Amino acid sequence: MIAIDNDTEVKQELLEVSMGPHHPSTHGVFRMNVLLDGETVVKLKPVFGYLHRNHEKIAETNSYLASIPYTDRLDYICAMTNNWAYTLSVEKLAGIAVPPRAEYIRVIVSELTRLINHSCLAGFLLQDMGALGTPLMYAFREREKILDLFEALTGSRMMHNFMRFGGCRCDLPPGWVDGAKTIVAHFGPFLDEFEALLTGNEILRARTEGVGVLSGALAVSAGVTGPMLRASGVNYDIRKVDAYGAYGKFAFRVPLGQRGDVFDRYMVRILEMRESLKILEQALRELPDGPVIDPKAKLRNLRPKPGEAYGRIESPKGELGFYLISDGGPTPYRFRVRPPSLINVTILEDLCLGHSVADVVVILGSVDIVLGEVDR
Amino acid sequence: MLGSGIIRGFIETARNFAGSYCSRERLTTIQYPEERLAQPESARIMPFLVFDGADPKAGLRCTACTICEQECPPQCIYIIKDAVKKPDHIGKMQMQPKVFDIDISVCMGCGICAEVCPFDSIKMDQVFELSSGERFNTFLLHKEQLAKPNEYFRKLHPSDAAETDARRAEDKIKAEAKARAAAAAAAAPKPPSSPKPGPPPKVPAPVPEHAEVAT
Numbered sequence: 001m002i003a004i005d006n007d008t009e010v011k012q013e014l015l016e017v018s019m020g021p022h023h024p025s026t027h028g029v030f031r032m033n034v035l036l037d038g039e040t041v042v043k044l045k046p047v048f049g050y051l052h053r054n055h056e057k058i059a060e061t062n063s064y065l066a067s068i069p070y071t072d073r074l075d076y077i078c079a080m081t082n083n084w085a086y087t088l089s090v091e092k093l094a095g096i097a098v099p100p101r102a103e104y105i106r107v108i109v110s111e112l113t114r115l116i117n118h119s120c121l122a123g124f125l126l127q128d129m130g131a132l133g134t135p136l137m138y139a140f141r142e143r144e145k146i147l148d149l150f151e152a153l154t155g156s157r158m159m160h161n162f163m164r165f166g167g168c169r170c171d172l173p174p175g176w177v178d179g180a181k182t183i184v185a186h187f188g189p190f191l192d193e194f195e196a197l198l199t200g201n202e203i204l205r206a207r208t209e210g211v212g213v214l215s216g217a218l219a220v221s222a223g224v225t226g227p228m229l230r231a232s233g234v235n236y237d238i239r240k241v242d243a244y245g246a247y248g249k250f251a252f253r254v255p256l257g258q259r260g261d262v263f264d265r266y267m268v269r270i271l272e273m274r275e276s277l278k279i280l281e282q283a284l285r286e287l288p289d290g291p292v293i294d295p296k297a298k299l300r301n302l303r304p305k306p307g308e309a310y311g312r313i314e315s316p317k318g319e320l321g322f323y324l325i326s327d328g329g330p331t332p333y334r335f336r337v338r339p340p341s342l343i344n345v346t347i348l349e350d351l352c353l354g355h356s357v358a359d360v361v362v363i364l365g366s367v368d369i370v371l372g373e374v375d376r
Numbered sequence: 377m378l379g380s381g382i383i384r385g386f387i388e389t390a391r392n393f394a395g396s397y398c399s400r401e402r403l404t405t406i407q408y409p410e411e412r413l414a415q416p417e418s419a420r421i422m423p424f425l426v427f428d429g430a431d432p433k434a435g436l437r438c439t440a441c442t443i444c445e446q447e448c449p450p451q452c453i454y455i456i457k458d459a460v461k462k463p464d465h466i467g468k469m470q471m472q473p474k475v476f477d478i479d480i481s482v483c484m485g486c487g488i489c490a491e492v493c494p495f496d497s498i499k500m501d502q503v504f505e506l507s508s509g510e511r512f513n514t515f516l517l518h519k520e521q522l523a524k525p526n527e528y529f530r531k532l533h534p535s536d537a538a539e540t541d542a543r544r545a546e547d548k549i550k551a552e553a554k555a556r557a558a559a560a561a562a563a564a565p566k567p568p569s570s571p572k573p574g575p576p577p578k579v580p581a582p583v584p585e586h587a588e589v590a591t
Contacts, residue, residue: 062449063446063447065447065488065492066447066448066449066488067449068486068488069449069484069486069488070449072486134389138392141402141404144404145404151415151416151418151419152416152418153418154418155416155418155419155420155487155500156419156420156485159484159485159486161486161487161488169491170418173416173417173418186401193388193391196384196385196387196388197384197385197388197389198385199381200380200381200384200385201381201382201384201385202378202379202381202382203382204381205381299491299492300443300447300492
């Protein structure tokens, strides 16, 4: 109750709005309970679980091999990195070595996945700001070319089911490396074009700069990982920290943001794509010959010794980890996914407080969630 | 200048718009279903069963070993073994499925069944226009609908089929040779009367030039 003068009283109420689960800006079935004071967000509660598929429990009843196709469906834009995180943890659990060619192929497909994810994210972010279609379609056009490569390699455009314990399912088909080189060569000019379209745009700047600022300290204490953490200026990239796979052999830099706002998050991803292109050029040039899978590795009837393992990789969205406990049986005793999307979205309220409803949409877009991974 | 970024952006969209009329790079869409893109050889949608020869029942490669049934991630394969055995391509008696059903409304097309099949029997099909108004019986495929001739497999996956055919032909030759040897051993318990090749003629061992001759 605010007294304007002695005679009149203006009644002021907070309005509770349920954004989603069927809202085009929520990138899936995600709901935000927003408490509004006029246009300003006072309270925000993320609600998820609409896409729960019981992934962890299903994996505990299936064999180790049968869980690989399910991991494709976690973050359905980046199936390759999901495969890698899972196979990495099983390899740790069972002590399986990976031949060098397979490590290189894994790096190549994962970096191509990163290009897909980041370019699509930029497109979706602009879509959320109201640039309907154009940037997203340009990103999708480039994504299609990479998906064609993936289809020729794995047989499926999105659900690749490509990696196996101890390597990859099949070798690269003839002409694949040349196709990949062509795409990598064309992707740099596309990024230049994309940036000319977007980065200097005054509307984009006005909508993103100073919006949804995430401090480095909060990001670290909340467990935020990936481009979102690096946009807040924290230098933590698992490709550098763990140097898993063949990443220790490549020269690349880790782009960092300064302010941690939406614009930094956008810019870090654009710069990461440029670094991915560098990794791809090196990996495609130095791709060694040899087997793509350890011939001693068992696919069926894998029974790792009792124990536990946590394998993690830098997926395009952050730290994707699989924690497995084996009791010596044919199925994992415990199968836990550490999804970057879920943990990155937990701080949504801190980012959105004090901003308007239209900014909530942009901030959610910059967090980069995929509901398949949030809900599992 | 305020607005210069927007103008630069418009130049890019104009370039893409104009380019979509003259450059294949910028116009990537096609008019499905009138135009269709060829699928790559590795494309996989759902499984089918391969049979050799003309008879889908006699030539079915499946031996009802149920490995695919055990490994199928969404558990959409259902097999019942038949009591009657039938010979396979090398003449060995093998089990055969009495019932082999795949619920393709559950199948997620991962291809693990084709990967683990030790008899080259289950392979991945590439048909994708499978929609139907009927929910139940259309999508439960039985052995009869699943069985496709080897020529079909050759057409879909030429290099995989060539490798499989070569391996199976080799198996057959090996099995025939083994059978002949076994038959010969069984038919002739006493040594054959054919003249044995004589011992090789003795050739004096050549003396190495540098060898010292003993005196």
